[in-house]
Structure formats: structure tokens, C-alpha cells
Amino acid sequence: MLGRRHLLGTTAGAIATTSLLDRTRAWAQQQPFQPEPGATLRFLRWSRFLEAEDRATTENIRAFSEATGVPVRIDSVWQDDVLPQLSVAAGIGNGPDLAWTLHSTPHLFADKVLDLTDVADYIGGKYGGWYPLIEQYGKRDGRWIGISNLVIGVLPVYRVSAAREAGFDSFPTDSDGFLRLCAGLKRIGKPAGFAFGRAPSDGNSFCHWLLWSQGGRLVDENNAVALNSPETLRAVEYARELASHFIPGTIAWNDASNNSAFLAGQVSLTNNAVSIYGKARADGMAMADDIAYANWPVGPVGVPTELHLVYPFIGFRYSRYPNATKALLTFMLEGPQYERVLQSSAGYVSQALHAYDDSPVWRSDPHITVFRDVAARGRPLSYAGALGTQAATAFSEGIVADMFAEAIGGQVSPREAVARAERRALRIYRS
Template structure:
């Protein structure tokens, strides 16, 4: 851990240091002359407020959050230490289990339901933020409200999209991204037949988040579900599930063979190297392309996931902020969250994140400075969360649906079939058995 001295280094110089993923930096709460400042009832009294945060592929996201935390700490007589790590979920699980360690953390998906009894009630803060900024999207409440109480703040979601090469599509006579899954299979077939870089949507256990984004979205768009609306009755064994798997089989047959082995970064690397024409990812891949592969960047765009017989349905990749109940600095942590969720802070984060951090508050939708309003390639991503769902839909978000997500049951159901490890019926049966154990059916 690197710690910035409260008296031996100016804040300006400290913030000029490299603040990248996996690096923990204590942000000194002092003025340029090294004198301490205080913030009244939420003063840290010279202590540190610590947090585990999600690492992204956009370094500017980390740098801005560090600077924002430093600005808050400067008036609260202490320091804020934020650790950005790829393994943040595993680290948070360890903190929750031991009831010791960091004060706060960035949760993923519906983890608030898993850890609810060890998270601080943030209901008053969340309701006031919603009233101020146009109201929360429904999916935000689904993710963070447990038994009527907000156990986390739905800070933002990562807009998962299909990143595609406009120049390669043009070579097979396609100028717009297909709006249906069957249309995507048709384009993928054209690319394969033309011996051009192929479609490559990750579907493997090694790439759980990218894979889940497609697996759940495809399943739902065909009218299938892991559980009924009651949140108890396992419903995966259905004709709709078989239709969704058949679509994935058809797509896989004309896709790059690596789709069943990609990890979370493998598809990014292949896309940036020009080896594939389409892959699912956050728009952070475009951010990287502009710096590392400018020829790719100028010939790529972003599209929503296609529709199926049940319309456009999409998994929302949630990022929420929570305070662990073992923290000795709950009030300062709440105050920090209030500051970070202020439009002056959250708005700046959304601007630089290129939809990697998209607010779940409706008041941001029409702001001219938001990426979907200021960048033509991102125009179609406005309000993506409006039709989005949490794992377990159409049942309610729950501890059980979160566990099924963590088990990768839906991902593995698709992956077993396209990798040839199991037939359709067997793979559905395995998924059904796993889900019944989770949901108690």
C-alpha cells in the first residue's frame, strides 16, 4: 500500500501519481500547506475511511474517483483509501464473512440481497437522492431494496452492448446492426462465408460476466426464465429455453471457435487485434481502441442486444455502494456516499465513463453532457436500464437468484451445449437440478 503523507506531499502532487487498477492510495485530507481541515459531525478525526471498488478498463474512472474522494476527505479531517481490484467481489465476500476490514464496498449485481444482514440501512439517503434526481429506474430498486429497506445505493450500471465493426459489415452488404437474434445469425453466416473476421460472443465459465450478459438476455428474449414470477418455482425446463439454446447453437456454428474458451479479456484482445467482427462488452473496449487501435476505433460502433420472440430483454450489470455494518465510521461513509452521488460528482463520472458508469436516475437521461447525448455512436444506449432486469427475472431479485448467478448455472447451460460437452436435454436437466437446490424446489 502506498500512503501519501499528510505533511510531506502536496495534494496536487499526490493526485498526479499513477492511480490505476489494483493500486491502493490513501488520499490525504489536508490543504496545500499541509494543514488539516475538519467537517463537523462527520469528521473522521484523523482516521481513514477504507473501501473496495470495482476495477475497470478505463484508468480515468479510477483517477476521477480518487480525486473526488480526496476532495471530500479534505474537509473531513482524515483520509479515504480506495482499492480498485479485479477481484473486488471475492475480496468483499471475505470482508463480509469476517466482519472486519474495509468500511465500504462496491457491490455487483444483486449482492445486496446476499449480504443484506451485514449492510447498513441506506433508505433515507437513497430516497432523498431519488426524489432529487428524477426517480430511480425500477431495476435499481430490484437490486438494492431488501425487505423494504435500501441496503445499497444503486450508483450506476455498466451498459453491456454488442461492439461491431462497421467496415466488415459493409463488406457483406450490411449497414445497420441486426435488431433480432436470427438476423445476427444471418450476418454471422455472411461474415464466415466471406472469410472475414467472425462474430464472437463469449459463452464460457472463464468469462462469467460477459457470458452472463448474453446468456440471461438471450434466454429472456425467447420468453424463457430460470424461475416463475413467484420467485420459487423453477421454470428452466421449457420449450422457450430450448428455442434460446437452438439460437445459440446456430450462432456458435458460424462464430469464432474461441467463444467457448474466452476469459473476460480474451474477446477484447481479439477484437482490438482485428481478429473478430462482433463481441459483447462494455464500451470500455472503444475507449481502449481509441488509444491502442485507432483504425479499429474509427470503424466500430455499439448496438443494443437483439430482440427475440419476447422482445428486447437485457441483464443489467449493476454497480452499487454499500457500507458494511462492522464499520466504526458509518456516518462519515454515508456523508461520502451523499457527496459521490451528487450530480456534480456522479455526472462527471458518467461523462468520462462512456456508459461504463450509467446513472440509474432518470434525471440524467436528457443531460446534454451525457455520453449517449454527446456521442453519436452511443446514441442508442440512452435509457438502456428501462427495459433491463436483474438475475432471476421475472421473479424478484433475491438471495437465491444471486446465488444462481454466482453458480453460473445459466451460462453453463448454454456453454455445455455449444462446446459439445452435453446435449440440449441433458444440459437443461443439469441446470434444473442446480436451480431446484438453490430455490428449494
């Protein structure tokens, strides 16, 4: 027998779906990109990280199809398989019409993708404009080749009680204070732990913050390799001192290791998306109220130096239905659909448009408010050079992360770790 709560929930869901469909039908009559007659679309996306986002996106697309008559096939694949599949599609000129990608992917196929400037201008003008980070990832030679609808923040996460026991009533805002906090946590037997290996999200976020916060950079503004510098050496030596206070074994960590160690009480400070807090809250763990997030501390450079995850949409030029592709993308970026994804994700994703800076989601739980600002504080992975094939290759090969891991592991000296990383970067940027 179905209970009253189930009945109410089912009724509410039906009303919400009906409202979405009615709203979509009205939108379809007015929006600027009218689909071609007989259009059908394929949408390739990375497999879900968050059930709420996946459900909201799927329901939005279903409403789009019902309102416009354009069937949309959704292909969900593991994140690491997105780029190989798109490489094949770009090469043979056949595959998905629209794809949800990671970081600098649009720049790998700049001559094969749709010019999305009209979509970006329409949405940006309507919703307060794009964050500069989104423009950096999205533009090539003045035109938009990819549009990121969200940013996933990766921030320091810590146990408030442990930080207080170590002598810190608030999270340090500078890198010197961060070092003292890690030393204090080790002293009280509640150490920190950060991935130095190739954990694609958490390890890269941490290692790029280490490099940039001390003034180091892989390349300069002219895309010339600039890694071998006093600032980079300072970053590696700072990392070695930090690591001396960490729980052993973080060089071998993957993106799940820090979550497990934190939730098991093995570490009291690491970095992550909102996932750790969400898991603790969902499982009713006592530590949930003792968890807090913070911005990455600012180093000697005096400005935020953070790497967060950016997910651009791209459309392919080979598509027989470019207008339908743009219509679907526009629909997903429109306010009602966008806000639905933002709020249902509860801080796991952050806005790419200024109109959502004051979204109710950022007032819903003080634990997640800090994620509101990740797009404003983030740098592109190519800093200080240009996004493109070389930057994407250097990132995928883990040059920065490997440099720190080699020095921390003791295989080589800090100077040799920097020199080895420089040689690898030169092979990429001279090719």
C-alpha cells in the first residue's frame, strides 16, 4: 500500500514535470534557434557524478524533446572515455552533435566545432555575463568554441575541531599559515593528507595550487616553457616541507583515497568537492557538523591561484542540425533549467554566469557557501599561456603533478625534479 508521503511526492513530481513541459513549449515558440525540420540529436556526456544533476539534466532534455519534437539520444560514458570518442568523431566527421567535455577539449578540435558565439552572447547578455574563467576556456581567436555551464570546485576541507585543537580558530588565508596548520595537525595526531600523484581532480588541483601560489608556472604569456625558475624551486621545497607533516602514502592516492581517509578519520584536512560533506550528511555521520571548506590560501604572489574543474559543451560542424544543436544547448542554459541543476546539486556544481551569484542554493547551507566563488577565483590549466593541444597534453601527462611526486618521494632532488619536468614540457611545447 502506498503511503501518503509517497503519493504526495509522486503528485509533486508530476506537477513539476507538467510545469516544465508547459514552460518548455512556451520557450520553444520564442527562442532564437529554431530546429531544422526532422532534426534528431545525439548528446554525449560524461557519466554522472551526482544523481541529482543527472536526473535534472535528463528531465530537462526530455522536456525539450517533447516540446520541440526533436528526439535526443543521450550517450553517457566514463569521463576518461569522452576525449577518445570525440577524437574519433572529429576525425571521421560523424558522431554526437553536442558533447559535454572537460577543461580544454574544445581547443583540441577548434577547426571542427560549431561557432557558438551567438549562443554565448544570447545567454550571457540575458544572465549577467560570463565569468572570465569561462571565457578563457570557451574562446579561441575571438569566437566561442565551447561553453561551460558549470564549474566543480575543489577546495580544502577540514575538521573544525581538529583545527582548533591545533591552535587555529579559523582556516589560514596564507600559505605560511597553511604550513603551520599542517604541522599542528600532525603534532596532535590528526594529520593532513593531499594527493601528490596523478589523481586527476584532487591531485592536480593541489599540485597546481602549490606551483602557482609560490609564483611558478609551466609556461609564460608567450607559451614559452618557464618552469625552471626560483619560484618553481621554492614551490617544490615548500611542498616537501608540507609533506613531512602528511599521513604517509599520499603519493599513491587516487581521487577516492582522500575521501576514504577523511571519512574514516585518518586525516582531518584534505581537498575535495562538496562530496565529502555530502556523503557524511547523507550517511548521518556525527562528523558532518564538524566539517568545513575554505578557499585555498594565498601564497607570496598575493592573489588566488586555484584550479577547479570546468566542463564545456561543444557542437560539431559536421552536424546536419546545427540549429537544433544550438537550441538544445540554449535551453539547458536558460534560467529555469540552469537553476534547477544548480539547486539540485547542492553546491557540487557552481555557476558560470553572474546572474546566479545570489542563487538560493548558496544560502541553503553555510557549509557550501564558499563554493559560490570558485569560478571567480579559478585559473585555466594553461596558465600563464594559451589553451590548446600543448596545454592539454602537458596536463594529461601529469607533468606538474609528477614533478612534485618525484621530489616528495625522494627519487630525485628538488632541482632535478624541476629539470626533469622542464625537459618533458619542452618536448611538448617545441613539437
